[in-house]
Amino acid sequence: MRRAQNIVGLGLVIVVLCGVFGLWLWGKPRSTVAVPPASSAPSHVVQTFAQALNDRDFSAAKDLVIGDRVGVDSKWWDLHGPRVEDLQILKTGAVTTGAQCGSEAAVAWKKCVQVRTEATFKHVKGVTNANKPDHERWTYYLVRNTGSERWRILDWGKG
Numbered sequence: 001m002r003r004a005q006n007i008v009g010l011g012l013v014i015v016v017l018c019g020v021f022g023l024w025l026w027g028k029p030r031s032t033v034a035v036p037p038a039s040s041a042p043s044h045v046v047q048t049f050a051q052a053l054n055d056r057d058f059s060a061a062k063d064l065v066i067g068d069r070v071g072v073d074s075k076w077w078d079l080h081g082p083r084v085e086d087l088q089i090l091k092t093g094a095v096t097t098g099a100q101c102g103s104e105a106a107v108a109w110k111k112c113v114q115v116r117t118e119a120t121f122k123h124v125k126g127v128t129n130a131n132k133p134d135h136e137r138w139t140y141y142l143v144r145n146t147g148s149e150r151w152r153i154l155d156w157g158k159g
Contacts, residue, residue, distance in 0.1 A: 033060040038150045042113045042142045043089045045151045049140075050084035050119065066143065066152045067105075083122040090116040090137070101141055103155040109143035113151070 033052040036045050045064060052061035058081070093114040101112030120135045141155040 033057040035060055035063045036150065038144075038148055040151065041092070042115050042140075042151045043092045045142060045153065046089065046115045046117060046140050047087060049153060050087045053082050053084055056081050064153055066154045083120075085120040085122065086135070087117055087119040090118055092116075098143060101143075102139075103141040103157075105155045106141055106143050109154070110145045112141060112143045112154075115140045115142060 033048060033055055036048050040048075049061055049064045052058070052064065091114075093116070095111050095113050098106035098109030098112045101109075102114060103112070106112045116137065116139050118135070118137050121138075136158065139157055140153050142151040143154045144151055
């Protein structure tokens with residue numbers, strides 16, 4: 001009887017460990033996404049951001065964002081990480097000052113640019129309703145102070 005309990009207990013431990021290992025395999029980055037250099041176009045930064053989310057490289061996605069206005073708070077254990085699919089760059093605006101950019105968050109920045117896109121969003125907090133993907137137009141606001149700094153996403157919104 002005692003031996004049967006030990007076998008059942010060991011079996012349960014193995015099942016739990018396999019589940020945790022499977023979750024870890026599912027949640028780890030699919031690939032490492034390189035953060036674009038300062039010479040990259042703002043549209044390339046947006047494309048790289050979407051690729052980082054889709055490849056579950058959340059640390060690279062966070063490196064492309066300033067602050068917490070853009071919702072990249074997923075961790076490896078999130079089964080359904082945010083995805084930006086079918087991304088199309090519709091227009092990259094002219095570089096302006098932060099005060100002229102169209103985002104209140106950008107006022108303090110010397111350089112700002114809007115990148116207008118269209119994409120399908122899946123599992124993005126504050127964008128999609130539960131698991132229903134939304135295909136819509138979306139604007140990213142990228143900022144920097146000097147040409148030697150990388151463009152980073154400060155804000156985003158419908159538009």
